[in-house]
Amino acid sequence: MKDFMLIFLGTNYFDMGLSPEELQNKLNSWFEWQQKMEEEGVVKGGHALKPEVRHITGKKRTVTDMASAELKEVVGGYYIVSARDLEHASEIAQGYPDYDIGGTCEVREIMVYNQ
Amino acid sequence: MNKTKIVDHLFRHQYGKMVAILTRIFGLSNLELVEDAVQDTFIKAVEQWKINMPENPEAWLTKAAKNRAIDLLRKIKADESRHLNVTTPIAAIAMNNLFLDNEIEDSQLRMIFTACHPVLNPKDQIAFALKTVAGFSLKEIAAALLLKDETVKKRLSRARKTIKDQSISFAIPDQKNAAERIDKVHEVLYLIFNEGFHSTKTSLLIQKELCGEAIRLISLILKRESLRTGEGYALFALFCLHSSRLETKLLDDGTLVDLKNQDRSIWHKPLINLGNNALQEAMKYKGLSSFHFEAAIAAEHTNAETFESTDWRRILKFHQLLHDKHPTDYSIMNQAIVLIQLDKPEEAKKLLDGIQPEALEKRAYLYYGILAEYYIKMEQKENAINALLTSFNKVTNLAEKKYIENKIALLSQ
Structure with a gap:
């Protein structure tokens, strides 16, 4: 088994006009996915990220503060899952609940150096 | 995790x-x-x-x-x-x-009284209550009240503006004004409930939500001793009794089932019990409101083991009392339905003749539906079919159209 990172890109729930009920339903889909992964014993950990973003770029190390709402694509969180291969990890990523609102789930294998 | x-x-x-x-x-x-x-x-x-x-x-x-x-x-x-x-x-x-819990309830009551304040336009009251008290989104309100998003938006901002302009205070009315203000709250909750229970255009899910909210809000009122009234209990009883058969009235596929053909075994017993108890509680107060009679009628239906064992005589009496209290063409039509059940079609016809169907506007189809029942009772098949056809042409709702269509098909066999 190898470790993969599932990176969630592009969605934040601000400005979508979701009602409290819809937000709760969204949350429930996250839980369902998480539960499924736990039952299958594939999930190893994960975190949600706060929406404040500080960008540091360029030789001059230019610092820009912004809210994720201003960005087109922002990393909202990640899971680390254990899977046989990229195919299997992608299968797990099918459960990501935000495809319907324009979200992307990026699947990346975590590099391991042997010895 | x-x-x-x-x-x-x-x-x-x-x-x-x-x-x-x-x-x-x-x-x-x-x-x-x-x-x-x-x-x-x-x-x-x-x-x-x-x-x-x-x-x-x-x-x-x-x-x-x-x-x-x-x-x-x-x-x-x-x-x-x-x-x-x-x-x-x-x-x-x-x-x-x-x-703290009791203060939260207090704040919520203040919000209910704000939403049902008499200076607000009645149309705005429901939308505003659903938004601020029940947490519905604009889209959800539009779906529940069958309005355009734009219309809901306008109503909400008009309500907010009125509240600001009239500097309505965020308070539970004092003893002096309480009675009138509570009446208004009951009226708005009654309307919210009816939007849920009688609408056949929205999904069962939305219907349940609206009925559930109405029940939750009237419960909040009844929890407060100073706001308890016979009308309040009667309203709660009515909501519970009606809600108990919501799922047998409208099936998942949108089929409408009439009282006669509803599966009584799956009517929700706990709600019926709650309703019956609340109705008894309502009777302990002085005075009878139209809610009392409506709840009493609903109780007669939910407490009847079968459609055939329904006590139509009592129901007729309640309808007459309701009519004395609050005369409408609908209560006359309801009396006509009961008279047909009681094998008194001629008396039913007399009542129906006193109604101008055009005056019922969008609900005229109901009149023709009842007229058809009269003809069926009188074994005048052709007249019955004609009345049903008129009803069919006047109704806009698809579920009801389908219901009438099935009836015509049965008669034509």
Whole structure:
């Protein structure tokens, strides 16, 4: 088994006009996915990220503060899952609940150096 | 990782609570600010919880709401040049007290009375109540009331404007004005319930939500001793008794089932019991309202083991009393239906002849439906089919159209 990172890109729930009920339903889909992964014993950990973003770029190390709402694509969180291969990890990523609102789930294998 | 299950509608109900508490702190003039802040809190909750669920979601939300209040207080202070009207700068301790259960209920009652304030346009009252008290979104209100999003938006902003312009106070009315104001609250809740129970255009899900909200809100009123009335109990009884058969009335595929053909074995017994008890409670108060009679009629139906064993005589009496109290063409039509059940079609026809179907406008199809029942009883098949055809042409609702169509097909066999 190898470790993969599932990176969630592009969605934040601000400005979508979701009602409290819809937000709760969204949350429930996250839980369902998480539960499924736990039952299958594939999930190893994960975190949600706060929406404040500080960008540091360029030789001059230019610092820009912004809210994720201003960005087109922002990393909202990640899971680390254990899977046989990229195919299997992608299968797990099918459960990501935000495809319907324009979200992307990026699947990346975590590099391991042997010895 | 935690697996706490979130209670159904927690967010929606929390929304109403939080909006009410924060409005108590910041005043109705800051209502929009408050609503945006609460919405924000929920989005933050989802963003965080989706991967790490807190031990106690409800406590998390309350804490978030408190922090929100402190943020807002700062923001409003900073914006003072914009002359935002903060009613009272409440100290942290006093603010904490507002998050205690009984104070939350108090705030929610204030919000209900605000939404049902007599100076608001009746059309705006329902939309505003669904938004601020029940936590429905604009889209959900539009779906529930069969309105365009734009219309709902207009109604909500008109309500907010009226509240501001008339400087309505965020308060539970005092003894002197209580009676009239409670009547108004009952009326609005009755309308919300009917939007749920009698609408056949919306989904069963939305219907349940509306009926559920009406029940929840009348319960809040009844919990407060000073607001308890016979009408309130009767209204609660009516809601429970009707709701008990909601799922047998409209099937998942949108088929409408009449009282005669509903599966009584799956009528919801606990709701029927609640309804019966509340009706008894309602009778302990002085005076009988139209809600009393409506609830009594509903109870006769839900308490009858079979359609055939329904006590139509009692139901007729209640309908007559209801008509004395509140005369409408609908109660006359209801009496006609009962008279047909009682094998007195001629008397039914007399009542029907006294009605101008055109005056019923969109509900004229009901008149022709009852007229058809009369003809069926009189074994005048052709007349019955003709009446049903007229009814069919007048009804716009698809589920009802289908229901009438099936009836015509049965008669034509």
